[in-house]
Amino acid sequence: MKIHEYQAKQLFAEAGIPVPAGEVATTPVEAFEIAERINKPVMVKSQVHVGGRGKAGGIKYAENPEAAKVLATNIIGMDIKGLTVKKVLITEAEDIISESYVGIILDRATKKPVIMVSPAGGVDIEEVAAKTPEKIFKLHVDPVEGLHMYQARNLAYKLYRDIGQVRQAADIIMKLYNVFWNVDASLVEINPLITNPAAKVIALDAKVNIDDNALYRQKRIAEMRDIESEEPSEVAAREGDLSYVKLEGSIGCMVNGAGLAMATMDLVKRYGGEPANFLDIGGSSNPQKVVTALKIILGDTNVRAILINIFGGITRCDDVANGIVAALNELKPQIPIVVRLTGTNEKEAANILSSYNLPFEDTLDDVVKKAISLAGIEN
Secondary structure, rough: OOOHHHHHHHHHHHHHHOOOEEEEEHHHHHHHHHHHHHHHOEEEEEEEEEEOOOOOOEEEOOOOOHHHHHHHHHHOOOOOOEEEEOOEEEEEOOOEEEEEEEEEEEEEOOOOOEEEOOOOOOOHHHHHHHOHHHOOOEEEOOOOOOHHHHHHHHHHHOOOOOHHHHHHHHHHHHHHHHHHOOOEEEEEEEEEEEEEEOOOEEEOOEEEEEHHHHHHHHHHHOOOOOHHOOHHHHHHHHHOOOOEEOOOOOOOEEEOOOHHHHHHHHHHHHHOOOOEEEEEEOOOOHHHHHHHHHHHHHHOOOOOOEEEEEEEEEOHHHHHHHHHHEEEEEEEHOEEEEEEEEEEOHHHHHHHHHOOOOOOOOHHHHHHHHHHHHOOOOO
């Protein structure tokens, strides 16, 4: 689960991490009043769960409250990558001397949190990793022992030479690790971590993603969820108990099992296509989940063909077939669908779908090739 920048900064401030003063506004009048209270130049920052807000015009500098009101008028209601801006963060503008990066993620390979720091802040860490990987420094933290101050200080020395700033940065890293651990985060990030003319180290931006599996015990964090700022298809998938991630391709994929879904997407790319989504219907045989899954895929206007790949173990192929029939009758899709149903009750499934003239394929390679062909993609 993602939370907004202003919510992440609230968590940071509660942990003792220095952040610029600021409040969230939902109207231009509120933006004016907040800027007036801050009584300094401010940044007007759109609050939506997408990257590239600045490049899209969703982050602007305001010299005074009246300018903040005008900018809020322009930004509230703006569409950024398909999401409408409903609120803006009005936060004190800082003069920047240097920009660094600090982030913590869970490394699934080592089963440990890994802290990453870089003196090259202010840009995507992926860009730094691709162009100047030598500027990224990592530390895997033993989850039993936790993070020690000497480790945080060693990381801080990678960012600053001034001993005062090293101490400030080390303190921030320690506190950031506590936030990561205490809220069951999958990611916490400060980008940029800045120094200002007074030699203070400040978290200028904040990003926190929460592990969905921990929300049952993170009641307060769960209440921070802003459904209106999430991808509508992903909200519908979550409500339908489906694992779904929207991608940028044209081959819609409906698969059971995360591993099979990943393998299917890999083959789509191998044979020259691009998957439009990751969608795992799980081990359930509930036909309604199939209807919901196809409805979500069909809601993506980029999809040119749908690939259904089911390996029936616990999942019964005939129940999936019944779901496909229900979806065809209800949704009446106008794009081609190709099917692979193998495993439990596959013959019954074939009989159920026999009158619908859907292309059937026996192997994973063949169903992927057929989907790409039906989408009109040339290899």
